[in-house]
Amino acid sequence: xxxxxxxxxxxxxxxxxxxxxxxxxRRRSVVGLLVGxxxxxxxxxxxxxxxxxxxxxxxxxxxxxxxxxxTFTVGRLRLPRASLAILAGLCFGLGGVTFQTMLRNxxxxxxxxxxxxxxxxxxAFAIVTLSLGDTAVTVLAITAGLAVSLLVYVLxxxxxxxxxxxxxxxxGIAAMLDSITAYSLTQAAEWxxxxxxxxxxxxxxxxxxxxxxxxxxxxxxxxxxxxxxxxNLAMTQLGDDTASALGVRVERSRLIVIVTAVGLIAxxxxxxxxxxxxxxLSGPIASRIVGPGGSLLVPxxxxxxxxxxxxDFCGQYxxxxxxxxxxxxxxxxxxxxxxxxxxxxxxGSSL
Amino acid sequence: xxxxxxxxxxxxxxxxxxxxxxxxxxxQVPPGQVTAIVGANACGKSTLLRSxxxxxxxxxxxxxLDGKSVHRMPAKQLARTLGLLPQSPVAPEGITVADLVGxxxxxxxxxxxxxxxxxxxxxxxxxEATATxxxxxxxxxxxxxxxxxxxxxxxxxxxxxxxxxxxxxTTFLDVSHQIEVLDLLTDLNRTRGTTIVxxxxxxxxxxxxxxxxxxLAAGQVYARGTPAEVxxxxxxxxxxxxxxxxxxxxxxxxxxxxxxxxxxxxNDPQKGVRTGSVGKIVLVP
Amino acid sequence: MTPVLPGAAIVRRPxxxxxxxxxxxxxxxxxxxxxxxxxxxxxxxxxxxxxxxxGSADGFDEAAVATRIPRTVLAVLxxxxxxxxxxxxxxxxxxxxxxxxxxxxxVGAALAVVTGIAFFGLNAAGSFIWVAIIGAAVTAAxxxxxxxxxxxxxxxxxxxxAGAATxxxxxxxxxxxxxPRNDIxxxxxxxxxxxxxxxxxxxxxxxxxxxxxxxxxxLVSARSLNSLALGDDLAAGLGERVALAxxxxxxxxxxxxxxxxxxxxxxxxxxxxxxxxxxxxxxxxHRWLLPFSAVLGAALLTAADVxxxxxxxxxEVDVGIITALIGAPFFIYIVRRQKVRAL
Numbered sequence: 007x008x009x010x011x012x013x014x015x016x017x018x019x020x021x022x023x024x025x026x027x028x029x030x031x032r033r034r035s036v037v038g039l040l041v042g043x044x045x046x047x048x049x050x051x052x053x054x055x056x057x058x059x060x061x062x063x064x065x066x067x068x069x070x071x072x073x074x075x076x077t078f079t080v081g082r083l084r085l086p087r088a089s090l091a092i093l094a095g096l097c098f099g100l101g102g103v104t105f106q107t108m109l110r111n112x113x114x115x116x117x118x119x120x121x122x123x124x125x126x127x128x129x130a131f132a133i134v135t136l137s138l139g140d141t142a143v144t145v146l147a148i149t150a151g152l153a154v155s156l157l158v159y160v161l162x163x164x165x166x167x168x169x170x171x172x173x174x175x176x177x178g179i180a181a182m183l184d185s186i187t188a189y190s191l192t193q194a195a196e197w198x199x200x201x202x203x204x205x206x207x208x209x210x211x212x213x214x215x216x217x218x219x220x221x222x223x224x225x226x227x228x229x230x231x232x233x234x235x236x237x238n239l240a241m242t243q244l245g246d247d248t249a250s251a252l253g254v255r256v257e258r259s260r261l262i263v264i265v266t267a268v269g270l271i272a273x274x275x276x277x278x279x280x281x282x283x284x285x286x287l288s289g290p291i292a293s294r295i296v297g298p299g300g301s302l303l304v305p306x307x308x309x310x311x312x313x314x315x316x317x318d319f320c321g322q323y324x325x326x327x328x329x330x331x332x333x334x335x336x337x338x339x340x341x342x343x344x345x346x347x348x349x350x351x352x353x354g355s356s357l
Numbered sequence: 358x359x360x361x362x363x364x365x366x367x368x369x370x371x372x373x374x375x376x377x378x379x380x381x382x383x384x385q386v387p388p389g390q391v392t393a394i395v396g397a398n399a400c401g402k403s404t405l406l407r408s409x410x411x412x413x414x415x416x417x418x419x420x421x422l423d424g425k426s427v428h429r430m431p432a433k434q435l436a437r438t439l440g441l442l443p444q445s446p447v448a449p450e451g452i453t454v455a456d457l458v459g460x461x462x463x464x465x466x467x468x469x470x471x472x473x474x475x476x477x478x479x480x481x482x483x484x485e486a487t488a489t490x491x492x493x494x495x496x497x498x499x500x501x502x503x504x505x506x507x508x509x510x511x512x513x514x515x516x517x518x519x520x521x522x523x524x525x526x527t528t529f530l531d532v533s534h535q536i537e538v539l540d541l542l543t544d545l546n547r548t549r550g551t552t553i554v555x556x557x558x559x560x561x562x563x564x565x566x567x568x569x570x571x572x573l574a575a576g577q578v579y580a581r582g583t584p585a586e587v588x589x590x591x592x593x594x595x596x597x598x599x600x601x602x603x604x605x606x607x608x609x610x611x612x613x614x615x616x617x618x619x620x621x622x623x624n625d626p627q628k629g630v631r632t633g634s635v636g637k638i639v640l641v642p
Numbered sequence: 643m644t645p646v647l648p649g650a651a652i653v654r655r656p657x658x659x660x661x662x663x664x665x666x667x668x669x670x671x672x673x674x675x676x677x678x679x680x681x682x683x684x685x686x687x688x689x690x691x692x693x694x695x696x697g698s699a700d701g702f703d704e705a706a707v708a709t710r711i712p713r714t715v716l717a718v719l720x721x722x723x724x725x726x727x728x729x730x731x732x733x734x735x736x737x738x739x740x741x742x743x744x745x746x747x748x749v750g751a752a753l754a755v756v757t758g759i760a761f762f763g764l765n766a767a768g769s770f771i772w773v774a775i776i777g778a779a780v781t782a783a784x785x786x787x788x789x790x791x792x793x794x795x796x797x798x799x800x801x802x803x804a805g806a807a808t809x810x811x812x813x814x815x816x817x818x819x820x821x822p823r824n825d826i827x828x829x830x831x832x833x834x835x836x837x838x839x840x841x842x843x844x845x846x847x848x849x850x851x852x853x854x855x856x857x858x859x860x861l862v863s864a865r866s867l868n869s870l871a872l873g874d875d876l877a878a879g880l881g882e883r884v885a886l887a888x889x890x891x892x893x894x895x896x897x898x899x900x901x902x903x904x905x906x907x908x909x910x911x912x913x914x915x916x917x918x919x920x921x922x923x924x925x926x927x928h929r930w931l932l933p934f935s936a937v938l939g940a941a942l943l944t945a946a947d948v949x950x951x952x953x954x955x956x957x958e959v960d961v962g963i964i965t966a967l968i969g970a971p972f973f974i975y976i977v978r979r980q981k982v983r984a985l
Binding site for chain 2: 014015016018019020021022023025026110234237240241243244245247248250251252253254255293298299
Binding site: 111113114117118161162164170174175177178179180181184186188192206282283286326327330332333335336337340347348350351352 | 813
């Protein structure tokens with residue numbers, strides 16, 4: 007009897023191992039595919055536009071050669087823009103899925119719990135009322151994003167943080183900050199308006215390397231920390247008590263995760279504005295293509311990058327008018343968002 | 358077989374906000390046995406359990422595991438010795454049974470470690486022990502209440518701890534599932550020597566399944582000992598404020614509490630109960 | 643032991659006390675109206691007020707008063723509408739966090755109006771109002787349906803999230819519609835913040851009938867709301883026709899919110915904050931709560947408008963911003979006080 011049972015256990019163990027390896031393989035292939043599509047998309051956005059540049063020229067510019075005609079358009083205009091699209095998308099994707107996982111609710115996105123609102127309110131205020139320059143605006147936006155998250159965290163702390171409370175308080179603060187943003191915009195002079203619109207919806211118009219660089223640095227520093235916490239995050243999905251029982255230092259892990267996620271989002275918002283719904287949708291989309299089980303952090307980041315890249319391209323060339331990327335993601339994302347809400351509520355709520 | 362651990366509570370005071378729930382409580386958990394904690398609602402049973410698994414910091418006093426204070430041990434080390442199944446565990450949408458049970462291996466895995474054959478073996482073992490192997494690829498959301506609870510127990514088992522704490526593992530289950538879960542826990546105790554401490558709200562089930570019964574009242578231990586020692590008529594009156602008859606359950610040989618209310622009493626309670634028109638129980642006054 | 647009657651919980655405050663509060667509130671509103679007419683980016687005197695009320699508008703001071711009067715009237719009406727609308731919404735959804743702003747009703751109305759202007763060339767205030775009400779109704783129905791799917795029905799969290807997500811979605815669509823249209827862009831942008839600044843008697847005249855309809859429907863539903871507060875099942879057991887009552891009350895709330903938004907733009911938080919304050923003073927009987935919410939709402943909005951004119955002289959801060967700045971902390975306070983279970 008004992009031998010039979012032992013053999014049974016070993017067979018089961020093998021089955022489990024096989025199924026896990028299968029899933030890991032699926033994940034790896036999806037991630038590989040996403041990276042591939044992003045690279046192709048990147049090259050395409052560099053080639054296609056008002057003027058078409060062949061791949062050879064584009065690659066030349068990327069490697070620093072001086073290709074007549076292409077260097078300015080590709081090198082100065084398109085390259086920073088495409089790079090920021092990818093960088094910002096990675097940040098939003100990471101930040102969004104982190105909050106959704108941590109708060110166990112796909113609707114709890116940093117878009118609506120105040121962080122993006124904080125960064126944009128600060129930026130709008132800085133540009134319109136204080137007339138600050140680029141760097142100062144970035145710094146202010148980042149500080150505001152962090153300050154708002156701290157505020158929301160502190161306000162929802164009553165012997166521990168209940169996810170529900172945090173989300174609701176975030177919504178309240180977001181409403182307050184949105185009104186400040188709107189107010190600043192009404193004070194804007196005409197020519198400021200276009201620039202200031204970016205703070206309402208997010209735009210990559212006129213991106214320069216100055217804007218892309220801080221985001222790059224933030225990504226390099228913060229993303230590894232966040233990805234390192236992915237197992238702890240997975241444990242907290244089971245509830246704070248269970249996670250604690252499994253050996254996770256819940257409050258500490260949560261703090262690290264929040265700080266890094268907020269940092270990523272704040273930096274990205276400071277550079278590109280609050281690009282609507284990227285943070286919201288990257289996680290759920292990644293979850294559907296990668297399947298359950300396994301960390302969603304990296305797939306989500308890649309989905310975010312792809313969304314921003316494609317949306318910006320469409321915003322520039324697919325419609326009659328030039329729409330900033332935030333409007334495209336907002337309008338195209340809206341139906342999927344609604345679908346997501348319906349599905350979440352119907353099935354019970356976690357990512 | 359499990360190693361015997363000593364879990365002791367010394368002079369513990371616990372509370373939330375400005376409310377004190379437990380005061381100066383001392384308790385020794387007998388190793389290798391099934392202990393059940395009972396008491397009225399809000400008497401502090403869950404609070405006590407949570408403090409034992411370090412979820413709640415004490416205002417005063419200590420919880421001592423093998424001579425060391427539980428609150429000073431590194432989290433993962435504690436999680437390798439003591440497992441907890443809290444009252445309402447949450448499962449993320451779409452997670453499979455095998456995945457969920459696999460999460461129980463967390464205390465044994467460092468930051469960079471990958472899945473080892475030992476991990477898989479532990480998971481498989483846990484599935485076998487809880488008879489959930491056939492459910493391994495199913496989504497946890499689809500399972501019945503009893504099945505889901507068994508899966509959560511499997512997760513706690515995969516932790517391979519010698520002590521298992523369970524906070525109301527049978528609440529919200531219908532009676533057949535309650536028995537299923539309690540029988541499973543008894544199996545674990547008998548075959549692996551796992552020390553089990555569980556909070557139960559059903560007094561009779563607690564008396565049947567526990568080797569050691571602890572009754573809490575007003576933040577203190579009212580009585581502790583074997584079920585026969587603790588489950589007495591005065592005990593029930595003191596802890597629950599209820600008049601009752603306590604008889605020996607013919608099915609299990611353990612004490613059985615029969616509550617006395619204002620209606621449906623066949624005879625004068627002073628004289629003892631006679632046979633009613635239902636049932637074959639004949640009790641001698 | 644005597645059984646407790648379901649209605650017993652409601653009759654909690656002595657009638658006398660409630661009348662006193664109501665009277666006090668009315669006095670406050672009148673005082674605020676006076677203040678509103680007097681105070682502003684320009685100080686005026688009694689003579690100017692008197693002259694303006696009599697129709698003459700010579701001189702800057704009298705002209706200033708002449709613009710303030712319709713503005714004050716609009717603030718009072720809008721405040722009353724929003725206050726009562728919020729109280730009704732909280733009653734219908736049994737949700738302490740319901741408010742036209744949070745439920746996205748405001749944005750829905752705004753989107754409807756903007757779409758009307760951009761694609762259908764609407765420009766008459768009267769048509770705005772109809773369109774806004776339709777937009778408000780559709781959005782409210784949508785948000786409520788989505789928020790009540792799944793376990794637990796329309797919990798505060800699910801409703802707030804559904805509302806926030808819908809607001810965000812609709813706001814993007816508004817921007818998408820408005821952005822290419824330079825002609826209407828800046829006008830729409832400034833209207834996106836609720837304000838009573840551009841009030842004229844003409845626009846007030848057009849909205850008053852709608853508001854009256856809304857007030858009437860809401861007040862008529864007051865008794866039903868009391869029964870509904872006990873839960874659908876219990877209310878049905880008490881003889882209430884639940885679907886009809888809820889639909890009717892919701893209609894009243896939506897008409898009030900939609901009509902108001904059409905004229906002032908989206909003003910949030912009044913509908914959230916005012917009913918809570920009223921409940922503290924007057925209890926939960928909707929027959930008293932609704933009128934009192936209207937009066938207190940009027941007071942709040944008028945006060946916010948005065949504040950907006952005083953705080954940033956010589957320019958002004960729109961009332962929508964003031965209510966957000968005051969209302970959000972209050973909202974947070976309410977959330978903290980509630981016992982919320984962890985997700």
